[in-house]
């Protein structure tokens with residue numbers, strides 16, 4: 001396993017994610033006049049909920065990427081955090097930020 005390559009891949013994923021999160025956040029903060037119409041208000045609330053859910057998924061992935069980068073730093077990358085078995089190259093190339101093996105997910 002070429003760790004430099006993995007690190008670059010993870011850093012790239014991280015930048016894309018941070019970019020996406022920032023866009024979601026600025027979308028949420030956008031100063032919209034409060035719609036007068038009740039139906040429009042309901043739609044506005046719904047949109048915010050969708051953004052919140054999306055944000056949560058992105059933040060969770062970002063957390064996992066950070067964990068994987070930390071694991072690269074201390075040499076535990078590729079080892080399952082649950083059972084200490086190898087995660088497997090095949091799984092890692094599909095999911096470079098995986099911190100658990102297929103049996104522990």
Ligand SMILES: [Zn+2]
Pocket residue numbers: 080081082083084085100101102103104
């Ligand atoms: Zn495991």
